[in-house]
Amino acid sequence: MAGEGRAEGSGKSRQLDFPRPLTTVDVVIFTILDDSLQVLLMQRPAGEGEPFPLSLALPGGFVDVTKDRDLAACAARKLREKTGVTSPYLEQLGSWGSATRDPRGWSATHAYFALIPADASVLANDARWFPIRGGRLKDKLAFDHGDILATAIQRLRNKVEYTSLPAFLMPAEFTLPDLQRVYEIVLDRPLEKSAFRTRILSADMIEPVAKMRRGPNRPAQLYRLRKGRDPVYFVRTFNPPE
Amino acid sequence: MAGEGRAEGSGKSRQLDFPRPLTTVDVVIFTILDDSLQVLLMQRPAGEGEPFPLSLALPGGFVDVTKDRDLAACAARKLREKTGVTSPYLEQLGSWGSATRDPRGWSATHAYFALIPADASVLANDARWFPIRGGRLKDKLAFDHGDILATAIQRLRNKVEYTSLPAFLMPAEFTLPDLQRVYEIVLDRPLEKSAFRTRILSADMIEPVAKMRRGPNRPAQLYRLRKGRDPVYFVRTFNPPE
DNA sequence: CATAGTTAGTTGTACAGTCCAACTTACTTA
């Protein structure tokens, strides 16, 4: 019987005969829902030998070397399976690996983070949105997923200070005050209206559509993302608190 | 005979009985030498079954599940083995994994990047510094190490625009013009002197020592890094080109 | 010993973009 994760010991692959860590991919999927930043979580299965049974965890799982061409494809697949979203903002967050993070043995996970508009997703029925209040999640998560999520929140907040990332959280059409509100939700602080408008409009990342959002007061211009636009990097952050 | 990277198929680990990718860690180590950004590379061994024999490659190798507590420890170990440096700036760069990047099978590498002062390192005798001119390396590298290095260079340049990272490339004592020169080498463009000084000095990241650097002209104040300082994030980039 | 040369470091004006606050505009509702 071979040891755990041990490769065959013959021929020219002789030097590969040592135990291999488990390899997984996890995805931190954010959206804006109910005026709050939310993250997609699943409940762990309860089967025999399953670690963290019934705990909440990030969507993810083992890399399937027969199906997954590469890590990004694996992450995109998991995102698609859980939300139906096929062309989101998806970037690599980092990787976490240690002897102890998974009780089944030495394991390493490759974490991605995705931004999607809530209205574009159809959730798998074992997945649910959980709100992030005050920059953190209430619940404890399985494995080191709490650390991974905290890193993702920090990375998101950081980038929102000087990029157009929140645009990927917006529905197809939105107003500038909508967009500003999303920035404020993520950063958890108010931004200055006129400076915000100047910055966004001069970034050439959105374009007006020939429609207005009507409501109980002055109508607002609707915009949409310019197609195929990469995120914009501003040369200043929004003025930081204190 | 067990399959490649296949775990045992009994008891409660039943669900782990599938092939595992190879897991490696690679480190992109930068320094400043001869007025140029340089990266540490090794020559691949020529043994039978070795991929990319005699090609240049980043220092790295398989995770040893019996010796490495976690990924960062593994990266720190490789850095130490090749340079003798024990407390550098070390951050995770990302991970690369695919079916094709290593001819020996599905593999994933966890890449780190490190900044060290050239004068603090004693190289292993199979390692050498290679200059990066015009933002790229002349030579082709093994595996996808060319991609990894390109990503590292881009990340470094990006961060140098708005952080104090170059401070970690400096020797123990240095002058402000020294530091500015390092910024300029990494960014490959000149910076404005007075704005540079204002920014660095108000960041409170360095402190003067009671010595001057003497030379053939006006002496310059020597500084050192404040101890235990994390990198500083500026709220603006240096004014970008064009 | 004076002067040229070189690099360190400072100063001043222009400019860009944010901050802050007040303002105008366009709509609904009472």
Place this chain on the structure above:
DNA sequence: TAAGTAAGTTGGACTGTACAACTAACTATG
């Protein structure tokens, strides 16, 4: 018609960079 509200604009204060000219401190040279 007036009050209320959110969208969007305007203007002055402030902060920090850009650019350029300046002063300071040293060495080398004739």
